[in-house]
Amino acid sequence: MEDAISGKSVLVVGxxxxxxxxxxxxxxxxxARVMAVGRREEKLRELADDVExxxxxxxxxxxxxxxxxxxxxxxVFGGIDILLNVAAASPMVAIVDIATDDFLSVxxxxxxxxxxxxxxxxxxxxxxxxxxxxxxxTVGRPRHGLVPYGVSKAALEELVNGWxxxxxxxxxxxxxxxxxxxxDFGRDFDGELIGRFLDEWIRGGHxxxxxxxxxxxxxxxxxxxxxxxxxxTVGLTDFSLRPPGPLASLG
Numbered sequence: 001m002e003d004a005i006s007g008k009s010v011l012v013v014g015x016x017x018x019x020x021x022x023x024x025x026x027x028x029x030x031x032a033r034v035m036a037v038g039r040r041e042e043k044l045r046e047l048a049d050d051v052e053x054x055x056x057x058x059x060x061x062x063x064x065x066x067x068x069x070x071x072x073x074x075x076v077f078g079g080i081d082i083l084l085n086v087a088a089a090s091p092m093v094a095i096v097d098i099a100t101d102d103f104l105s106v107x108x109x110x111x112x113x114x115x116x117x118x119x120x121x122x123x124x125x126x127x128x129x130x131x132x133x134x135x136x137x138t139v140g141r142p143r144h145g146l147v148p149y150g151v152s153k154a155a156l157e158e159l160v161n162g163w164x165x166x167x168x169x170x171x172x173x174x175x176x177x178x179x180x181x182x183x184d185f186g187r188d189f190d191g192e193l194i195g196r197f198l199d200e201w202i203r204g205g206h207x208x209x210x211x212x213x214x215x216x217x218x219x220x221x222x223x224x225x226x227x228x229x230x231x232x233t234v235g236l237t238d239f240s241l242r243p244p245g246p247l248a249s250l251g
Contacts, residue, residue: 005226006031009077013060013117014087016043018183022218023084028053035073060087060113070120079126082229085114086134090149092193098148110152115159128232130171132225133160137178137242143206145197171235178242181211202250208243217241
């Protein structure tokens with residue numbers, strides 16, 4: 001990846017921690033010019049201390065923020081070769097218990113915000129640009145406690161289809177990610193609920209015995225996106241990163 005992606009401009013949204021952070025770092029180590037975007041400035045500063053990249057603290061759910069972060073990227077790089085949307089958020093909650101504002105917040109983070117970033121970036125995408133949206137293996141396989149999240153990711157996938165229909169000259173891709181431990185995604189999950197819902201996930205055959213880690217997933221994602229970008233005559237519309245091996249068992 002190093003020689004081929006060197007000098008290309010990459011915008012990673014959701015790079016404060018976890019998979020997004022590791023993807024941004026992998027692109028930077030390969031010589032790409034990277035703009036890492038996230039909500040937490042201190043985390044972005046730490047990332048910039050580890051690898052050479054640009055960063056912009058922004059909350060894509062706030063009006064004007066998607067446009068600001070894209071403007072900053074264009075000011076620094078002049079254009080965008082790869083746009084990778086990794087940002088995601090969700091409470092762990094049963095459908096019957098989720099508050100309306102929380103449900104709307106999930107959609108703002110996982111659907112509307114990424115779409116607004118894409119809309120702002122559209123005029124600044126370089127020739128043969130690649131745009132990836134990170135989804136989840138929970139789409140089509142709902143699991144206890146994460147239904148609002150899965151619903152939002154299903155909406156995101158249909159949004160990607162819509163972007164592809166309206167702008168067929170641009171390569172849009174859905175990247176589904178399976179069970180990964182060590183990310184900040186579940187940092188606010190209630191411990192008691194996790195224990196209860198995990199049993200349900202295992203009973204339903206939704207949980208792998210082994211889980212992936214953010215470093216491996218982030219590096220692999222960056223490498224696959226780089227390969228996709230470098231093949232402009234091929235559209236990699238969907239791919240998945242899932243843990244290998246058997247499913248988890250209650251026994």
